[in-house]
Every structure is written in C-alpha cells, then in structure tokens.
Amino acid sequence: AQTVTQSQPEMSVQEAETVTLSCTYDTSESDYYLFWYKQPPSRQMILVIRQEAYKQQNATENRFSVNFQKAAKSFSLKISDSQLGDAAMYFCAYSFQGGATNKLIFGTGTLLAVQP
C-alpha cells in the first residue's frame, strides 16, 4: 500500500531564513506525482508545488523548491527567504492512478512557524 510519511510534526524558522521540510513515501509504482500543499489557519488547501516522477529535474516555484530523490523515495520541500505568510501546516501528498481516477494520499503534516 502507498504511504506518505512526514517525520517532523513541527518546525520553526526565522524570517528570511531557509527551512527544509521532509517527506518520504512508499510505492511500487514507477509513474506518479508528488505534491506539497499548504494549509494556513483559514484551512484552505493551497498547492505549493508538484513533481512528476518521470522528470529528473527538481521542481521550483519562486522561493519554493523540492529535492526529489526517486530511488530513496524522498521528496523534501525547501522554503527560501521565509516570510511570515509561510506559516501554515504543510502536507506532502502522493498521487497515483487508482482505477479510473487518481487519488491523493496525504502525509500527517508539518506545522511550520515563522519567527519574526
């Protein structure tokens, strides 16, 4: 069964500093997608970044980048120049083709605090 593990329940970073959130997953599939979603206090799920497993190049979206290690089944998120608005719960998610539709498997989340 596919699983997603986030081993850091909480993290803290100083404003303007860099922080890395960890995520590992388990799958026997070769073709899949990985995502990082952000859930601020409003509880609206916001897509931060996504990675296609067949692409070796790590995805980047402005201050957000990932380190995708397919063989190690690791997918970490790096946030550079952290801002107060980055404070949120971050969920790592794995998407696979479950029958006729894709499904998302979420990790347990990492609560990120940004200190001014």
Added chain:
Amino acid sequence: GAVVSQHPSWVICKSGTSVKIECRSLDFQATTMFWYRQFPKQSLMLMATSNEGSKATYEQGVEKDKFLINHASLTLSTLTVTSAHPEDSSFYICSANRDRGFETQYFGPGTRLLVL
C-alpha cells in the same frame, strides 16, 4: 483559474437532521470530484470519489447511507450528511480535477459542520 467553491462555509444543525454541502468548480469542468474529512490537527481523509453521472466510489469504512454523494453535472457535486449526529461534526473539504489521470486536485475552502 481552477477555482472551487463550497457552500455553506459553516453549518450548525440539530442531531437527527440532514445537511447538504455543495461543491462547485467555477471556471472549469471537473471530471472527478473528491470529498475529504479533516479532524482538528489531523490530515485529510478521503471519503469518496465521484464522477459526473455515475455513482460515487466510497473508501473503506465510510458509510454510503450516511454520506450521500451526488455528482449531477461537471461543475457540481453535493455531499449530504443524513441523520447527522455529534460525531459527524468535522471539517469537510471537496476537491476537483479537470482531466482523468494525474491532474492536480484543486480544493474548496471547506465546510465546518457542528452537530448539536
């Protein structure tokens, strides 16, 4: 683009009554919609997957008769919590994707349900 709305955002009801939650894709046609449940400080739990014009597929352990899902059109899915009880109190989130396959899921803002 890819905006998903939910209505209502907040609902309080008495035990034994039924509550309907709407999920709409505002600027795209959603081939598939998903319903999640989230308890405080926990991750999202997939309840069911619905495709337009067909019966919803429920995850193991989710009561089909308790949580009725109707996907009437390519832009609207509804979740009805029947004969609600206090243990059904939770945060319900829907998501939608545009294409079959590994397309990104776009999330609604969620609905807080409190059953008294």
